[in-house]
Amino acid sequence: MAMPGGDLRLAQDRFVAAWGQMGTAWGISRTMAEVHALLYITGEALCTDDIMARLEISRGNASMSLRALLDWGIVTRAHKRGDRKEYFLAEQDVWVMARAILRERLKREVEPLMAAMHETRDMTRASQGRRKDYDDHHERLDELLGLFEVMEVLVQRFVGPAGEGLQAAATLLKPDEP
Amino acid sequence: MAMPGGDLRLAQDRFVAAWGQMGTAWGISRTMAEVHALLYITGEALCTDDIMARLEISRGNASMSLRALLDWGIVTRAHKRGDRKEYFLAEQDVWVMARAILRERLKREVEPLMAAMHETRDMTRASQGRRKDYDDHHERLDELLGLFEVMEVLVQRFVGPAGEGLQAAATLLKPDEP
């Protein structure tokens, strides 16, 4: 019975805000998350000016965020016939989206950490097997490296190239619950 | 060949720095991550002053970070006989640690988001089935909610109360590779 029309926009705004919030909590700039949220929830191809207007952000900010989203592979360029303006479209398959995000974060943040841990371990290799404190140190590093390796395999397996794995695994897991 | 003794400390510092860096990238304060890293990698029970000295941070900061780590359940209090000072010890089982971290973040960041998405969907329920744009909007929200639900189940299943699931799953997955 409410007047229909404005509430869709309100709902979109709510979603954009929530998604933006989540972004900040996970180390993604709020605007970047909001731009993505807007493109996803509208499902439309929007141009930079549309985004600027809707989110009330500057051109520079919009441009930077769009570039980053393109880098992440969760937004693609689109063109409208007879219009040389560039439009942007969010990946609509949430599984593809999740894959892209996980892959990117794994590459950017987890792999450097693992490399650092390996280097850290090498720093004290000379004293290995001669002193308990050094051995304990190595074991702790190895435990952590093991954890990350397993997680990496899991992620790559589920959201890697094949992709449908996650879905299958999830349904496979559910029946076990009472 | 290198003089042994100092290099363990250097290696620990390296690890602390790397872990701290990772923290910031995932929305955890650098200091909190560093305190945790220090406690984990030394494996020792350290008191606030030890941590302050080693990390060169203020008392207030150390206190806040320790409190947060206790809240997360990845650091516990420890007492030394004949010393009324409080010491802190990091959880040494990396699987327990991972479980605690995932559980906490799920609760703090994912669940509020899901709640917001449900609310968002309810905001436009009135127009459901009457206009295509509204229906598309609902479908997009449902897709995303579905993704999060599956991920939640996965995480809860693997790192939930039972705990050893992840390890098993990982070894189960590995053989598939060529």
Add this chain to the structure above:
DNA sequence: GGAAAGTTTCAATACCTTCTGAAACATCGT
């Protein structure tokens, strides 16, 4: 009970990331 040792809180400050706005740059149509 009171001094000493330990712990927590909080307003002020520092720091760092994000954002703006404008200028430089690129591309297209005529």
Add this chain to the structure above:
DNA sequence: ACGATGTTTCAGAAGGTATTGAAACTTTCC
């Protein structure tokens, strides 16, 4: 080739979170 339209970059400003340092509070021991 030139003007018009669209895009990127960047130095400076804004904003927000993390950190400090000191004061308030708590506990323990004599």
